[in-house]
Every structure is written in structure tokens, then in C-alpha cells.
Amino acid sequence: MAQLDAEDAKLVTLARGALARAGASSGAAVRDTDGRTYAGAPVALASLRLSALQVAVATALSSGAPGFEAAVLVGSSPDDPGLAALTETSPTAAVIHTDLRGEPRDV
Numbered sequence: 001m002a003q004l005d006a007e008d009a010k011l012v013t014l015a016r017g018a019l020a021r022a023g024a025s026s027g028a029a030v031r032d033t034d035g036r037t038y039a040g041a042p043v044a045l046a047s048l049r050l051s052a053l054q055v056a057v058a059t060a061l062s063s064g065a066p067g068f069e070a071a072v073l074v075g076s077s078p079d080d081p082g083l084a085a086l087t088e089t090s091p092t093a094a095v096i097h098t099d100l101r102g103e104p105r106d107v
Contacts, residue, residue, distance in 0.1 A: 003104050004096070007031065011072040012102040014039040018052065019074055019100075026076040028052035030086070030093075032065035053082025061089070068093040075100045 019027030022041030040055025068090040
């Protein structure tokens with residue numbers, strides 16, 4: 001994670017932790033404009049399907065986040081449906097995609 005600053009590396013760690021706790025194939029974390037962080041793993045129920053990023057964004061927004069500075073997606077598709085929610089709220093938020101080890105694929 002040499003390419004990432006300390007705050008973005010923290011997001012990678014949070015996203016990987018959410019992935020591991022849920023036993024999922026992906027994880028995500030976001031940092032709001034106040035510096036607070038939120039992490040999520042995918043939800044896959046018959047009645048509800050959310051990507052990890054959708055979970056992280058929804059958690060942040062329901063906690064009063066005013067907007068986003070950055071998001072990290074670990075092991076997720078570059079066309080994650082959560083990106084629409086992120087950019088609707090904060091079109092200039094940085095988005096970092098990493099592999100499952102947390103190595104950046106796209107910054």
C-alpha cells in the first residue's frame with residue numbers, strides 16, 4: 001500500500017476487515033467529509049441484495065454523513081452499483097479499487 005496515504009490505507013484495512021468478518025468476497029469502506037469512516041460487506045438475501053459499497057454508503061448516510069471524501073472497494077467489480085450512490089452524493093470523491101490483498105488496482 002505504498003502508493004496510498006495513511007488515511008486511504010486505513011480505509012483499505014477497514015474494508016478488508018469487513019470482508020473477513022462477513023466471510024465475503026468483497027468489502028468496502030468510505031470516509032465522509034468530517035473524517036469519519038464506515039465499512040461494509042455485501043448483503044445477499046432473497047429479499048435484499050446490496051454490494052459492500054452500497055452498505056458502507058447507506059450506513060454513512062443514515063449516520064448523518066454530509067458527503068464523502070473517498071471510498072475503497074476491495075475485491076469488487078469496477079462497475080459496483082454502489083458507485084452510483086457515492087457519486088450522487090459526492091461526485092468528486094476519490095475511488096480506490098484494490099485486490100483482495102489490499103494492493104491498489106486503480107487510484
